[in-house]
Amino acid sequence: MSLHIVPHGQTTVHIKRGLQAYGSADKINLLTSEKFRSVGNELAEELTEFGYTVEINLVDAFDLRDVVDTVVSVARENPDQEIYVNITGGTNLMAGAATASAFFIGATPYYVLEPQTGEESVDDLVMKLPSPTQPLTFEIEGLQLDVLQTLGRWDEEGRKGVILREIGEELGESSQKISYHINQLQEKGLVESNIEGRTKHVYVTDVGRLYLQWTN
Structure with a gap:
């Protein structure tokens, strides 16, 4: 069983x-903006005729958080599906939010090229x-979460490369803990x-920033 999550516009x-x-x-979730709601409805009807199960999710095409949250919610509602993101x-x-989301949920992102010949x-x-090697579907808690949130707060303040x-x-x-x-x-x-000399400097990665942004 596989699920395709697909943002679209006019095309x-x-x-x-x-x-x-x-x-x-087997199943398709269309990410449709209000502007192209009619396009999404027509497409859903066409795909349904071909035997697909289709759902439409209305999103704000200019709100990254809305798009990512929608993709993550769809993934959580379909835990047993193999997920692809177009x-x-x-x-x-x-498109950028869909890519970030695919990484976040451990899905397979793909891109469709225009024919040339x-x-x-x-x-x-x-x-x-x-495919991402480490989807962000895990949860961290306790002191480990405190450490990451502390690093994330300092990172936002411009304080990077802190030591243990x-x-x-x-x-x-x-320091051992x-x-x-x-x-x-x-x-x-x-x-x-x-490590510089005998000192270890720690940095939040882009993945860490993404994790903090969508779990806080």
Whole structure:
């Protein structure tokens, strides 16, 4: 069973090409803006006639948080589905949000190219992006979450590359305990570190910022 999450605007041909390439698709969730609601309704009717189960999710095409939250909600409602995200259509913001969302939920993002010669096969036109190695569907809590949130707050303030002792002093914990949780966060891809001399400097990664943004 597979689910395709697809943002779109006026143009929808990329949707049909993507579904042709992934013949095992069962369910489709369209991300439709108010401006193109009629396009989404017509497309849903057409795809339903071909045997797909189709749902329409209205989103604000210029609100990144709205798009990402919608994708994450759809994924949580379909925990047993293999999820693909077509990042081709809609506004540039929708495409970017769809890409970030695919990483967040551990889905497979793909992009559908425009034909250049008319002789390309569907498989030639559909470009599968590398699947994320660590989806952000896990939850962290306790001191580990405190460490990440502290690093995230300092990162927003422009304070980067902090050392373990500083984190320990802020949270009232030993450097050894902080080091353990930093290693755990690093395995999840939420932080990274480098060593200068005998000192380890810790940084929040882009993935860590994304995790904090959508879980706080």
